[in-house]
Amino acid sequence: MGRKFKILDCTLRDGGYYNNWDFDSNLVDVYCEFVESSPIDYVEVGYRSIPLTGYFGEYFYCPIYVLQRLKKNMPSKDLVVILNEKDIKVSHVKDLLSPCVGIISMVRVAVDPKNMERAIELAKEVKTLGFLVAFNVMYMSNWKKDPGFLGSLVEIEGLVDYFYMVDSFGGVMIQDIKETIDIIRDFSKDIPLGFHGHNNLEMAMANTLESIENGCSIVDATITGMGRGAGNLRMELLLTYLENKGLVDLDFNALSNIVAKFEELKSMYQWGTNLPYMFSGANSLPQKQVMEWVGLNRYPLSSILTALKNQKDSKKDNIKLPTLEKKKKFKxxxxxxxxxxxxxxxxxxxxxxxxxxxxxxxxxxxxxxxxxxxxxxxxxxxxxxxxxxxxxxxxxxxxxxxxxxxxxxxxxxxxxxxxxxxxxxxxxxxxxxxxxxxxxxxxxxxxxxxxxxxxxxxxxxxxxxxxxxxxxxxxxxxxxxxxxxxxxxxxxxxxxxxxxxxxxxxxxxxxxxxxxx
The missing domain is CATH 3.90.1480 (sialyltransferase cstii, chain A)
Known part of the structure; x- marks a missing residue:
């Protein structure tokens, strides 16, 4: 139908930040049924990880039986897992990914720009197993200030199949998309680009469309926007827009069914933007701490905003109190x-x-x-x-x-x-x-x-x-x-x-x- 870009759904991976990557099996079955009938091309189903301290659920480790079940339920789709570059060494790759051969099609690598060289070594090892490789390179809103890491693009042409711009803080505006792509093209004319937007300022849809307009080959979205912090572009919004433009065929009954299921989950976990997420996005502040503050419901929004402003201005507390005396007073x-x-x-x-x-x-x-x-x-x-x-x-x-x-x-x-x-x-x-x-x-x-x-x-x-x-x-x-x-x-x-x-x-x-x- 004339669509020149791919669509990747990463609900189970990015949404896992809200439920420790534990999704009800019945919900996943309905999700798979929808995705299999949808125009979605790639499905990122979670992380593959070495053992880490603390609890992380099924879709963080993606045991092989889980991947086999997902592939059985979505046979026409290309399944994707992601590696977190900060946790995974080259020596881990074969043990983690060899069992996935024939089940998944692509491996994405979450990359901090300062660790590009290390990520390149990971990608080389992944490629030996026959997978497509994508780099999800974080902190896109800071690239214009420090584009030096993009010099390594020469090394990854032909190695990395997609180079993703990740709006980690959710603060990128439309004009930033073209400017950033132009900077990338100064270093590489040919590497296929992708875009992964967060929705702090509710710009994920506009930025995604702008990235497509400027030649991006793949874009991400999630069902109901479920994703870390303020969440992502809503898949149902993207697909509805594309259907209206004649770029995809869409079963709205199936779409409404899966959206309703995830809306039930949203009523529990309450993802989506709010004033603190908007402030953090506008000022390129990390979302992890905001997510914890909002999630615990311990602080009013005004206090969270004060904390974020203190971070931005590098300020400390405004009141120093007397210290509670330490001595034996009560048994x-x-x-x-x-x-x-x-x-x-x-x-x-x-x-x-x-x-x-x-x-x-x-x-x-x-x-x-x-x-x-x-x-x-x-x-x-x-x-x-x-x-x-x-x-x-x-x-x-x-x-x-x-x-x-x-x-x-x-x-x-x-x-x-x-x-x-x-x-x-x-x-x-x-x-x-x-x-x-x-x-x-x-x-x-x-x-x-x-x-x-x-x-x-x-x-x-x-x-x-x-x-x-x-x-x-x-x-x-x-x-x-x-x-x-x-x-x-x-x-x-x-x-x-x-x-x-x-x-x-x-x-x-x-x-x-x-x-x-």
Missing amino acids: EALIIGGGTSVVMHNEGIQKMLDDRPELCLIHAGARHINRFLDAKNPQFYALVGSESQKLSDKVKDYSQLKGICVYPPFPREMGTKIPEGLLEMSEELESIEFTRASKDSPLAISIQIALDLGVENIFFIGFDGYMNEINNVQLLTTQENQSILNDLNTISEIKATFLAPTRYKDITLDSIYKYIS
């Missing part, structure tokens, strides 16, 4: 989370506090502060993100507070906003030493408070874990909390006890009613 602490078990066992908690006046009470956040305003026990309030404002909203008269507001160590990336009247009762941790899982988790801060106060016996309640189906915020919080608790378990002199049922693992569970008369 026991009760850390209260935001879970419903605090409500269910409220009377028991009150009785335990009455029976143990020397026990210090540490609030991991502001949710249940009002319930314990009358408790005579020393209290500490672990505050991050918007918790200071939540505390202020709950307690209009600060004289009711019987303790100290404790913040993460200085400098705090978000800056520090403390409502007027709380500043004089606010301190900060010197450091968080027992875990690397988080610097700003209410749970981590609460535990560090207890450790700094010399506590040997820590009780927990209100950390129930989430039941049944959980959204992305709850999933990320659960994973973070479990890592923090795992790290606490390594401190042999600390006894940690949960006083109500929880879904967290590898904990000591007791009953709160065992500890009250």
Whole structure:
């Protein structure tokens, strides 16, 4: 029909940043059925990787049985895997890719421009196995400032089948597409080009069409735009446009069916652009940190924007607080989370506090502060993100507070906003030493408070874990909390006890009613 460019779908690879590369098998079956009937040419189904620390799911490692199943379900499509150049050495290539011969057609390599020489050696090894090779070269918005790495294009002509411009920050504008292609053509007239756009500024569609207009041979998109950070060009948008132009044939029933399935997933993980992603795109700031901040829902958008502006301006925090004094003050602490078990066992908690006046009470956040305003026990309030404002909203008269507001160590990336009247009762941790899982988790801060106060016996309640189906915020919080608790378990002199049922693992569970008369 006159189409001179290829279309690559990378939903399972780029979308995996939201669900740890774990996709429901039924969803994948529907996805494969759609793709097989679609005008999509290449399907990037995930990474192939050496073993890495931490959890990464099925489509990060793409075991051979997975690739065989995908090829069976999409027999007419060219399957693609990607190697992350920073993790993969030449010596890994044969073990990773030899089993893929006859199943996949192309290997893409994610390349940092400063590592082009290393990527070229990888490509040579990949080529010996008979695969097409594509370079996904990151940070396109910075190339005009430092195009020197493009001199290596002479070395890859005939070696690399596609040279992708990757808009890593999602900040490229239409005029940048032609200017960047012109720069590339100064070094190589013939190497086939590709474009992979992110959608921070909602320019992915316009930039993709501009790249096609300027001779790109292949472009990427994903179903519903599912992809890292703000996401990618929506495949359904691209295909609908091309169908209207007479460049593809399209079954809209099949398209609407797969889009509906991924929209269900989107309601859980909430990919797509927002104000922080727009700011990071416009200023060429990395999306990884924004994705974590947005994903945990710990900070309001205004705080995330402050943090991004601080990064751009190389600024540190605006407030340095007194440091919480480290010395042995308490033997026991009760850390209260935001879970419903605090409500269910409220009377028991009150009785335990009455029976143990020397026990210090540490609030991991502001949710249940009002319930314990009358408790005579020393209290500490672990505050991050918007918790200071939540505390202020709950307690209009600060004289009711019987303790100290404790913040993460200085400098705090978000800056520090403390409502007027709380500043004089606010301190900060010197450091968080027992875990690397988080610097700003209410749970981590609460535990560090207890450790700094010399506590040997820590009780927990209100950390129930989430039941049944959980959204992305709850999933990320659960994973973070479990890592923090795992790290606490390594401190042999600390006894940690949960006083109500929880879904967290590898904990000591007791009953709160065992500890009250």
